[in-house]
Amino acid sequence: MANSLPKKLTKEPLIDAIFEVRFSSKIPAATILPGFLFNKLEGDKAINQFPVAQLPKQVRDADPNLKYAPISNIDWTRFFINIGDHSLSVSCKYPYSGWSNFKDAIVRIVNTLAECKIVDAVERYSMKYIDIFPTSEYPEKFSMLNSSVTLAGHTLLNESFQLRIEIPKDGLIHAVQLASSAQAALHTGEAKEGLIVDVDTISMQNSISMDELLDDFSNKLDFIHLANKTMFFDCLTPEAIQALEPIYE
Numbered sequence: 001m002a003n004s005l006p007k008k009l010t011k012e013p014l015i016d017a018i019f020e021v022r023f024s025s026k027i028p029a030a031t032i033l034p035g036f037l038f039n040k041l042e043g044d045k046a047i048n049q050f051p052v053a054q055l056p057k058q059v060r061d062a063d064p065n066l067k068y069a070p071i072s073n074i075d076w077t078r079f080f081i082n083i084g085d086h087s088l089s090v091s092c093k094y095p096y097s098g099w100s101n102f103k104d105a106i107v108r109i110v111n112t113l114a115e116c117k118i119v120d121a122v123e124r125y126s127m128k129y130i131d132i133f134p135t136s137e138y139p140e141k142f143s144m145l146n147s148s149v150t151l152a153g154h155t156l157l158n159e160s161f162q163l164r165i166e167i168p169k170d171g172l173i174h175a176v177q178l179a180s181s182a183q184a185a186l187h188t189g190e191a192k193e194g195l196i197v198d199v200d201t202i203s204m205q206n207s208i209s210m211d212e213l214l215d216d217f218s219n220k221l222d223f224i225h226l227a228n229k230t231m232f233f234d235c236l237t238p239e240a241i242q243a244l245e246p247i248y249e
Contacts, residue, residue, distance in 0.1 A: 006246030013131040020089035028085040030071040110203040114210040121207035126199040135194045143239035175200040201228040
């Protein structure tokens with residue numbers, strides 16, 4: 001399907017795009033990286049802390065749900081940079097400014113992480129895109145999805161649902177989450193409600209070095225981005241794609 005993917009959508013449902021890298025480090029990244037990044041980045045920026053920062057590091061490390069949780073955040077021009085003790089993520093502010101701009105920011109931030117020299121080994125990196133289809137425009141929610149779910153003899157139609165599926169493909173893991181009714185509060189203050197399609201494409205690494213991660217990094221990003229985009233459109237019916245008014249090259 002990659003050859004027939006739309007270049008863009010006139011009715012863009014995308015609300016968030018996030019690149020994340022997880023790593024091991026003897027030095028908690030959240031104690032050093034915010035200041036290091038802040039000094040390296042030009043333009044408007046501000047540092048904020050999340051409530052999880054109040055918890056002792058030993059507590060965060062012992063809880064799998066908190067080990068990679070962001071502790072601080074840098075609000076930088078068109079992007080947010082979230083920093084945890086063992087993670088770094090870059091997200092594109094709404095509205096999405098396009099893959100080229102997002103990719104340039106990812107490369108810039110990950111190279112700065114490498115310059116900091118605190119990463120012992122890279123565990124994984126991932127690309128996540130979250131789309132929401134407003135209920136008012138797409139009332140027949142499940143019919144939009146390229147899926148059929150039957151449970152206890154009942155076929156899911158327009159009932160409420162929440163699904164999470166992990167799909168291995170081409171050396172990646174696509175963690176796809178679908179929710180029939182969800183609310184999203186955007187940083188602009190705007191709220192959106194509707195069907196959520198959340199595709200998190202993960203590349204697991206065998207404790208590679210930062211140098212190994214950065215080797216051919218541009219192509220790695222293009223590969224995982226295309227894989228994520230392909231999976232998203234594979235989740236939709238042709239009718240649903242057409243309703244988004246796609247533009248092709």
